[in-house]
Each structure stands twice: as structure tokens, then as C-alpha cells.
Amino acid sequence: MTLTKRIIACLDVNAGRVVKGVQFVDIVDAGDPAELARRHAEAGTDEIVLLDITATHEQRGTLIDTVERTAKHLFVPFTVGGGIRTVEDAAAIFDAGADKVSINSAAIARPELIGEIGSRFGAQAVIVAIDARRAKSDGDPVADAEVFVSGGRKPAGRKVLEWAKEAESRGAGEILLTSMDADGTRTGFDCELTARVSHAVRIPVIASGGAGTAEHFADVLLQGKADAALAASIFHFGIANVRELKEAIAKRGVPMRLPC
Amino acid sequence: MIAVIDYKAGNLTSVMKALHAVGADAVATSDPNVVLQAEKLVLPGVGHFSATAFLDEQGLTNAIANRVQAGYPFLGICVGLQWLFEGSAEEPDAAGLGAFSGYCERFIDGMKVPHVGWNSIQVRESRLLKGVANGEFVYFTHSYRAPVVNGTVAVTEYGLPFTAAVERDNIMGVQFHPEKSGPVGLQILKNFVGLP
Numbered sequence: 082m083t084l085t086k087r088i089i090a091c092l093d094v095n096a097g098r099v100v101k102g103v104q105f106v107d108i109v110d111a112g113d114p115a116e117l118a119r120r121h122a123e124a125g126t127d128e129i130v131l132l133d134i135t136a137t138h139e140q141r142g143t144l145i146d147t148v149e150r151t152a153k154h155l156f157v158p159f160t161v162g163g164g165i166r167t168v169e170d171a172a173a174i175f176d177a178g179a180d181k182v183s184i185n186s187a188a189i190a191r192p193e194l195i196g197e198i199g200s201r202f203g204a205q206a207v208i209v210a211i212d213a214r215r216a217k218s219d220g221d222p223v224a225d226a227e228v229f230v231s232g233g234r235k236p237a238g239r240k241v242l243e244w245a246k247e248a249e250s251r252g253a254g255e256i257l258l259t260s261m262d263a264d265g266t267r268t269g270f271d272c273e274l275t276a277r278v279s280h281a282v283r284i285p286v287i288a289s290g291g292a293g294t295a296e297h298f299a300d301v302l303l304q305g306k307a308d309a310a311l312a313a314s315i316f317h318f319g320i321a322n323v324r325e326l327k328e329a330i331a332k333r334g335v336p337m338r339l340p341c
Numbered sequence: 342m343i344a345v346i347d348y349k350a351g352n353l354t355s356v357m358k359a360l361h362a363v364g365a366d367a368v369a370t371s372d373p374n375v376v377l378q379a380e381k382l383v384l385p386g387v388g389h390f391s392a393t394a395f396l397d398e399q400g401l402t403n404a405i406a407n408r409v410q411a412g413y414p415f416l417g418i419c420v421g422l423q424w425l426f427e428g429s430a431e432e433p434d435a436a437g438l439g440a441f442s443g444y445c446e447r448f449i450d451g452m453k454v455p456h457v458g459w460n461s462i463q464v465r466e467s468r469l470l471k472g473v474a475n476g477e478f479v480y481f482t483h484s485y486r487a488p489v490v491n492g493t494v495a496v497t498e499y500g501l502p503f504t505a506a507v508e509r510d511n512i513m514g515v516q517f518h519p520e521k522s523g524p525v526g527l528q529i530l531k532n533f534v535g536l537p
Contacts, residue, residue, distance in 0.1 A: 082498040203388035
């Protein structure tokens, strides 16, 4: 009996449609988040994250509808992020069927939001997402890694390690750490940065950004000390299915959920 | 009718959805009179043990105790399982139902808390866990753990062994979230819904 490390599929959604990521060969509608989420769960993915990448005010209604449709037939943990600025925003997402919300820029702007959502819905329901870039200065680029907001475009003027610790002390249940340097490269997660964050806090850390092969997942779960690894397009790497991915990771000695 | 007790701790959407998916006639309620008419009770809950104080304030504790004593099936989920014990270190001032002896404690130092994710369970003969294989995985998210007692029907381990499920007659509880544990979790809810 060992707590397994989680493989999380992220669906990037714009106006109710998945804009990149996974493709199942026999899927009816490859852009429908509800169908994709259900297929991921059936295939053995441990958790689903739906990220509203535009998150404009006009599209809130669409997002709620998308969350509702996606949650309807989904019986694994389901996180929703993008544009959540208030407890009311979070409440509407939970009512629609999400189990956790992921907050990013809004938590930097007003850190109290973490505790406000946590005290009403439980700490386990709040994920603080951190978009990180290694520092370009002469010092230690990992220890001095910086937080970016607004989809990774704007520096927040905060250091990653210090912000992760603050998020924990304010009641975050998990940290979702995305390496902006690694994101999209498919050359592997930033294991060094992930390990540093994982050591700095006592809450679970989800690593994101850079997944290219099963080895990359194993690396970040072992050397990177991550508790979970997330990718938007885990089947794009010549891996037929999540079971195969998990078996390859398990071969490296990482505990994986391989259902009986 | 199954009464899903709403004590304002987290959201009930997932539990209601899963119960409906296995064909249950479930309603969410904070009304003791509805509880007194229900054929089965579900006490969900993610959040803090102190939220169970709401049960006393609303007269729900007596209504639940009344139904449980009369032999109607009861299922506590997460904090709902912990409430079946005498209490929890999370909120020493709030008493549990005391259907099982012992107190819930925080996970030991050195472990990441909360215990979040899929862990496997060792099961023994149980009506609630009928059809669930030994070593099957279920989804947990909690910071306190219930002790292993006589009524424990499933054990898991995180630092130390703790109770993943209890069952004595029709009093049942699960520390994990069956509503988030895929087909295995739905099987468990189906077993509960199908109890006579």
C-alpha cells in the first residue's frame, strides 16, 4: 500500500473547445472537453485539469456550461482553472461539478483569496498554480527563479520558492508548478526547480511543462520529487495510451496506479 | 429516499452526481425532518472536522443517531467517516458520534499533508466493499487519519496504517472518495444504495 504518483491530463479550453492536446483515433468530437475528459479517465489518467486559456469575462457562462458538461460523466478528480478571481467565481465552478480550483494571477494580486476559498471549500480544493522562469541574474538561477503572471507574460516581482511557501502558509492544498522555460519544448520537466519547490513545502507539488517522453515523467517524479506530473498532450509522444505510459514509468520504480 | 446531509462543508455536487449515476433517489438536505424520513443516510464532507458542529446546531446529530439506532444504513465519507469515531485532533471540542472507538490524528511528521491521490486498499469481507478486489486503488484527500479498529474493513497506509473503510451492521464509512474513485468507487456506492 503506497500512495501512487499521479499522471494528470490538462485540457486547454478556449470558448468551450479543447484547443490543443490529445487525440483519440476513434473519437467523435476531438474538440469536446466532456468527451476527452471521459476518455482520459477511462484510459487510466488519474486526474483531469481543465484550463480556460482565454478566461475573458464574456466567456464565463460558456466556461460554467463546459465544466457542467465535463463533470457530468467524470468520476475522477476534476480541477478547473483560468480567470477565477473571487470566492463567488470559485463557488460557481464548484457548483458546476469541479472538485478543485486552480488560481494563479488572482492569488498573486490578492493572496487572501487562497484562504478565502480554502475556508469555505477546504484546503484540498485549492491549487495555487505558479508559472516559473529561472532567473537570468548571476546568482543561483533556480533559487532565484521568478514568478510570472498573465499567462507567463508579466513578471510578478516574486521569487518562486518564497511564493510557494507563502501559498502553503495561506492554506493552499497543492502547488501546480509550470516551468515556462521548459513548457512546449518536450525536452523534459525542470527537475531541479521542481525538487527545490517540493523540498520547500510540505504540500503536494504537481510538475508541469516540458513532457516529451515517459522517461521525462519518471525523471520529474523521481529526481524532481514531484507528487504528480501534468501534460496537455501525453499521447503525442508515440505512446499509445496512458496505461503504456504508466507501465514505463512504473518500470523506473515509481508507484503508479495500474487498476486490477 | 437517500438523504445526503448538507452541513455546509465543501460541495455536494460530486456526491449527488455519483449517487444519481448508480440509480439512487438521493436528495441533499439540512432538515432533520427529512433525515427522519430517509431510508438511507449519506454524510459526505471535505473540509474541517469543526464543520460537524453544524450537525448539533441544526438538530441533525439527534436525527442521524435516531435513524442509525433504528438500523437504517448510514455511509460517512471522508470527514463523515471520521465523525463516526469519538473525535478528532483537528477540533478537540467537537465530539463525533462515537459509533467506533478512538480518535482521529494528524499524519506523522515527515509526510506530505494532505494525503492526496490514489492509494491501494487491503480489504476484508464486507457488504459495502463487495466486488472490490484486494489492492484496488481509490482516491484520498485528507490530513487526519482514523485508527484501525474492530470494525475496520479496509486499511491503507501513509506513514502508518489507518482505516480506509469501516462497517458494523449498517453503520459504514469510507475515508476515500468513492465519487472520485472511478468504477471501483461507483461499485461501492452501488453496494450501499442496494442494501436492503
